[in-house]
Amino acid sequence: MKVTSFKHVLIHLAIILVVGFILLFLFFNIYLPNQTQHGDSITVPNIQGRSYAELNDFMNQHRLRYEVNDSTFSTEFPPLTVMKQYPLPGAQVKENRKVFISLNAKNPPKVRMPNLVDGSVKNAQLVLQSFGLELGEITYEPNLAANAVLKQLHRGRPIEEGSYIAKGSKIDLVVGDGKGNSSFTIDNLMGMDLETAQFNIIGSGLQVGEITYEAAPDKAPNTVLRQIPPAGAKVQIGETVDLWIVKFGPGQVDPGLPTPGSEDSGL
Secondary structure, three states: OHHHHHHHHHHHHHHHHHHHHHHHHHHHHHHHHHHHOOOOOEEOOOOOOOEHHHHHHHHHHOOOEEEEEEEEOOOOOOOOEEEEEEOOOOOEEOOOOEEEEEEEOOOOOEEEOOOOOOOEHHHHHHHHHHOOOEEEEEEEEOOOOOOEEEEEEEOOEEOOOOOEEEOOOEEEEEEEOOOOOOOEEOOOOOOOEHHHHHHHHHHOOOEEEEEEEEEOOOOOOOEEEEEEOOOOOEEOOOOEEEEEEEEEOOOOOOOOOOOOOOHHHOO
């Protein structure tokens, strides 16, 4: 009887082990996968650039949810469109997973206009970028300061440092060409004394050329009698200006000639 009882115990243990194994197999391979959707994943679609208005229907079609967790501004996207997303496109996730998105703001924030004048174009570009502004058109005008910013414009008008402007706005620059004015009109030097005329010539970026003295009894001595190029002529920086200066005034006598009654007069 004892042998038979022990045999029955072994049989029952074997049955219990088999049933337990079957239950574990069914739990891990059928029940648990159905409850956790093990192996059943969804590919996250690309929603960057998609309008917020159509986002709800789109995500429902893909059996996913979304949540806005950030809002910034960029000129690269239209207002109220998705700029960023997480998980990224192509990621494998479970059904009903929440996708976090960053929306482009409807209205750009205001920033203060920096001072770009007298700096270089390269520096202006870096400063604009740091302020969230964009570099617009660059036009050049005659100026000896090569690539130096002479004016900063917004929509064709000068904009002062510290003015509030929408982030992302384009700033146009007027920049020196490094050559200066190619030509300009020379001043009238007639009647100026020699020192004043020379000061005017040098101050205009010209050079003093030959100085010739002439007698002109009806003119004040040491004044400009004639000039080449003449007044009103177009000249370029660096050109020379020749002057004719009055040597003798009314009643004056050339000191190089003998005066009447002297030994050398022959009288």
